[in-house]
Amino acid sequence: MADPQKKVQFSEESIYKQKIAAFILEHYAIKATDISLHTLDYFIGKRFKELNKTFPEYYEYLIQNYHENGHEIKLLLDEITIQETYFFRDMGQFQALTEYVIPRLIELKRGKDQSLRIWSAGCSTGEEPYTIAMVLREYFPHILDWDILIRATDVNVFALQKARQGVYRKHSFRGVSDFIISKYFEQEKNMYSLKDTVKEMVSFDFFNLASDTFLPVGRGNKWDIIFCRNVLIYFHKERIKSLLKRFHSALSDSGYLFLGFSENIFSYSDDFESIHYENSFFYKKKSAAKIGEKKRSLSRRPKAEVKREKFKKCPFPNGAIRNPKAAEAIYEEKLKDILALFSLEKYEQAWNKIQHIKIVPSENLTEHLFIKVRILSNLSKFDEANYMIETILSRDPLHKEAYFLKALILIKESEIDGAIENFKKVLYVDPDYALARLYLGDLYRLTGKFKPSFREYQNALLSIKRNPDKELGPFAVGFSPEILTQTFINKLKSLENSNQVEGRKQNQIVYGR
Known part of the structure; x- marks a missing residue:
């Protein structure tokens, strides 16, 4: 026979965990995914025991802690937000930044408003904004005397503390060339300290994207570029819509928005046009006139507008693969041959064939990488396979x-x-x-x-x-x-x-x- 006291206790626990999840959603717009719910469950169970509190007492303690901007709410946010990142994560987007976005902004601003304002929203431990700074130093030294602002924000104060320190382990340098590491970092044993020339270009601040206002950039200017990658996946639908609307307002008329690979905005907003660069997508702000024209001319949501242009060779290592739409049929035919070899356990031959594929349709890129990983693992090339798995998970967590x-x-x-x-x-x-x-x-x-x-x-x-x-x-x-x-x-x-x-x-x- 079930213990009725135990049943009541479980019900109380469940209710208060749901209340805490709802509180996080309301104040930080972070939805409880299956993974974060598991983490939340573990964290709450551990903390209420450590603090010797009942569930109602712990809930009240957490609410009070929030209003006092205290330590407990920061601990909770640190636990449920994923801090997995590394330098030059998604090389294709930094290729786009270097060859497409910044050159166009320089051409637009030269001799006029010689400023560049970049916001890294959800910056985690700092690898992303520091990568942006290194891109500017490495490829655009002629504009370093401009008024450049790189502002990085996050809701996790512990991640921000680490970001300001600028000290990293080897794990943060997946795919980064030794040249870049030696030029911008100083190594001491197994730790790498970022040089001051890069650190001084980035400022870090606590900022909650769920708040009603955006971080000002000063003197009435707006942002030229906003990076907000792999952040929207935490938010519920209405918050995403609101956030994209405010991003549009915060960007300059020629502003650009970079999101994560798994974050398609066209279910939520018509305020941006998609630009396809090599194997990466990013977004450009639409003018108010263009948004109005689109709403008048179409009775339903339009398909994504995609601009395609030719560009010079990527300056970064591990450059992205070209993928024109006309090659899709050729790609599918080649893939059939590779999969046939794989099924026959002819892994070396399959690997040689897949290495010769230079044109991969963008919608097939993640699964293309996955096939390569399977071949590598069967060839016992585990280091290469693990690196490629991390690339896949950065695109699709x-x-x-x-x-x-x-x-x-x-x-x-x-x-x-x-x-x-x-x-x-x-x-x-x-x-x-x-x-x-x-x-x-x-x-x-x-x-x-x-x-x-x-x-x-x-x-x-x-x-x-x-x-x-x-x-x-x-x-x-x-x-x-x-x-x-x-x-x-x-x-x-x-x-x-x-x-x-x-x-x-x-x-x-x-x-x-």
């Missing part, structure tokens, strides 16, 4: 197959804890991913965690029962829903026997390509 493949690589490298964490991420994105539960259950079993293993197998069976027609994913080679169901049944029976023998572990893990 919810790419479950990338997390899955990362977990498989970690298994092969005997990094069991890391593999478990990445299979969990797969399940955060897709709780019904049965094959991920199979691997996770096997890993728990391997490490002697029989109860979690049993739970994963059971949950997988329930998932298959709920969704018998669900695709099993690219790694389910040799599996069908029926075979997978029987596999889970056999493992549950075996696990029940294993639990009777203390310390017994099953070492068999099924690998998929």
Whole structure:
């Protein structure tokens, strides 16, 4: 018989966690994704115990802390916002900044208003605004005597503190050339300190994008460029609409907006036109007259306007691939040959062929990278594969197959804890991913965690029962829903026997390509 006291206690806990999530949404416009809810649940459970408070007491404490701009709300925001970033993240957009955007702004402003105002909104630990500063120093030294402002803001005060220090580990330099590192950083052991010439170009401030006003730039000027990458994914629909409207107002008439790859604004705003540069997209502010003309001429939302132009070669390493629309059919034909070689386990030949593809349609770029990662992992080139996985996840933070493949690589490298964490991420994105539960259950079993293993197998069976027609994913080679169901049944029976023998572990893990 269930304990009624326990049921009431759980209900109270659930109510107050929902209240806290609603409070964060209201005051910071950060929606509770599956991943942040998991983190929020862990953080709240830990803190109310550390502070020796009940859930109602902790909720009131948090609200009071917010009004006093206190430490607790900052701790909470630090916990639920992801600080994953690195220098020159998404090289294609910095290529666009260098070859398209800044040259046009210089041409427009030369001899007139010789100023450049750039806002990095949601700057995290500073890699993005410092990259912008390095771009200016490296490729536009002739305008360094202009009135240049690079303002970086974030809601996370701990990230801002680290940004101001300007000290980073090697992990922040994925794909950055040794030349750039040696020119702009000083190395001491495994730490890299940014030189003052770059640090002095950037100012950091706390700013909440959910607030009703925008950060002023001084003397009535507006922003020439706004970077707000991988931030909108946290916000709910109405907040995104409001934010884009205010970005439009805050930009100069010739202003540009850079967003993350997974952030398509055309469901929320007609105030920008999309510019397609190589394999990257960014946005230009529409004039009020153009917005009005569009609203008068169309009764429904228009398709994205895309400008395509030819540009010089990218000055950065690892430059983007050209992808004209006329080559889409050729690309599809080549891809069929590559996938056929892959299915025959002729990985070297598949790799040689895919390396010769120079034109990739922009809508296929992420999956193109994923195919390359699968080939690399089967060639045991794990360092290259891991680097490319990070690139995929920077474009699409919810790419479950990338997390899955990362977990498989970690298994092969005997990094069991890391593999478990990445299979969990797969399940955060897709709780019904049965094959991920199979691997996770096997890993728990391997490490002697029989109860979690049993739970994963059971949950997988329930998932298959709920969704018998669900695709099993690219790694389910040799599996069908029926075979997978029987596999889970056999493992549950075996696990029940294993639990009777203390310390017994099953070492068999099924690998998929």
